[in-house]
Amino acid sequence: MAEKDHLEEHLEKFVENIRQLGIIVSDFQPSSQAGLNQKLNFIVTGLQDIDKCRQQLHDITVPLEVFEYIDQGRNPQLYTKECLERALAKNEQVKGKIDTMKKFKSLLIQELSKVFPEDMAKYRSIRGEDHPPS
Amino acid sequence: MKITNARHLGSVAEGMMENFTALFGAQADPPPPPTALGFGPGKPPPPPPPPPGGGPGTAPPPTAATAPPGTDKSGAGCGPFYLMRELPGSTELTGSTNLITHYNLEQAYNKFCGKKVKEKLSNFLPDLPGMIDLPGSHDNSSLRSLIEKPPILSSSFNPITGTMLAGFRLHTGPLPEQCRLMHIQPPKKKNKHKHKQSRTQDPVPPGKPS
Numbered sequence: 001m002a003e004k005d006h007l008e009e010h011l012e013k014f015v016e017n018i019r020q021l022g023i024i025v026s027d028f029q030p031s032s033q034a035g036l037n038q039k040l041n042f043i044v045t046g047l048q049d050i051d052k053c054r055q056q057l058h059d060i061t062v063p064l065e066v067f068e069y070i071d072q073g074r075n076p077q078l079y080t081k082e083c084l085e086r087a088l089a090k091n092e093q094v095k096g097k098i099d100t101m102k103k104f105k106s107l108l109i110q111e112l113s114k115v116f117p118e119d120m121a122k123y124r125s126i127r128g129e130d131h132p133p134s
Numbered sequence: 135m136k137i138t139n140a141r142h143l144g145s146v147a148e149g150m151m152e153n154f155t156a157l158f159g160a161q162a163d164p165p166p167p168p169t170a171l172g173f174g175p176g177k178p179p180p181p182p183p184p185p186p187g188g189g190p191g192t193a194p195p196p197t198a199a200t201a202p203p204g205t206d207k208s209g210a211g212c213g214p215f216y217l218m219r220e221l222p223g224s225t226e227l228t229g230s231t232n233l234i235t236h237y238n239l240e241q242a243y244n245k246f247c248g249k250k251v252k253e254k255l256s257n258f259l260p261d262l263p264g265m266i267d268l269p270g271s272h273d274n275s276s277l278r279s280l281i282e283k284p285p286i287l288s289s290s291f292n293p294i295t296g297t298m299l300a301g302f303r304l305h306t307g308p309l310p311e312q313c314r315l316m317h318i319q320p321p322k323k324k325n326k327h328k329h330k331q332s333r334t335q336d337p338v339p340p341g342k343p344s
Contacts, residue, residue, distance in 0.1 A: 012261070019263045028304040037299050048291045067277040071270035075258045081246040087233065088243070094229025122214060127221075 003056040010053060014046040 021039045024032050066079045113120040227236065234243050252258070254267050270276025294302075 015262065025304065025309065027308045028306055030306060033303065036302060036304070037294075040299065040302060041293055044291050044293050051291065064281070067281070070255060071276040071278055073255045073267040073269055075252055075255055077246060077251045077258060078253070080242070081251050084234070084239065084243050084247055091229055091233050098228060098230045119215075123218075126214070126218075 003053065004060075007050065007053040007057060010046065010049045014043075014050065017042045017046060 017039055021036070021043075024036050024039065028036075063079075066076045069076050069079045109120065109124070227233075234240060256262070256267050259266060270278070
């Protein structure tokens with residue numbers, strides 16, 4: 001998305017500005033004063049530019065859990081990875097339950113039909129209208 | 135899925151009730167009428183079921199069709215089988231389908247789970263200066279603190295005027311050692327295949343994926 005690239009560009013410029021400011025300040029010379037003042041005002045304009053990007057990106061939502069990863073110094077892509085892995089595992093688990101339930105149902109109907117043949121025939125005819133046995 | 139209203143099975147119900155009672159023996163008491171349980175407008179209690187072998191010619195119990203309209207569908211006696219209720223509607227999308235494929239996430243899955251994703255934040259943001267792999271709690275730079283205690287801001291960003299800039303006249307000379315941390319950066323792993331891969335891709339290390 002172009003707006004995201006735009007924001008990224010602004011952020012990179014902002015960070016670079018701060019970095020250069022840090023270099024100036026770490027060993028300050030009087031001749032650097034003008035440059036320092038310029039960089040300080042770049043901070044303000046940089047923040048203005050970043051703020052302007054907000055409107056175009058107001059519909060982007062970020063899950064709070066990603067922040068935990070970032071705060072621990074971990075790659076946020078690990079969050080995505082773990083989400084996908086958890087989703088797949090849960091998907092498999094639920095599929096297993098569904099398959100087991102289906103098997104149980106057919107087995108139950110089978111066994112009940114042996115013990116209560118007439119009742120089960122009636123049951124099947126009722127259910128057969130709206131729910132084909134699977 | 136077509137949902138069958140079991141109530142309109144009406145006259146068939148009596149015959150079925152016989153089978154039921156035949157299996158479980160003649161009941162001493164009929165099931166209590168709904169009013170007794172406080173459910174809805176009253177209806178006369180069904181007469182005791184006929185003895186086994188009585189045949190369909192004997193007085194039939196009230197059919198389910200005479201049940202008051204407010205009767206709970208899932209209640210007893212709504213069909214030929216006690217507690218038989220309508221099946222819940224089925225949805226096409228269940229856990230039995232591969233949802234990753236369904237939502238076209240295969241590529242994303244292969245990208246994140248197929249190969250090894252690097253652990254550190256600096257691998258995600260290699261060009262960011264400073265020691266970003268440190269936990270945010272160490273240097274008060276955590277995102278969590280930003281959410282929990284957002285800084286109080288004014289409505290606009292105003293340039294720093296000349297008078298204000300006077301406050302930024304610094305002393306000459308190097309900073310004391312403890313303030314010099316920002317120049318230390320984690321060692322950048324040089325990407326040997328940089329010219330072959332796009333910038334956004336992580337390099338694939340040799341060895342089996344996790």
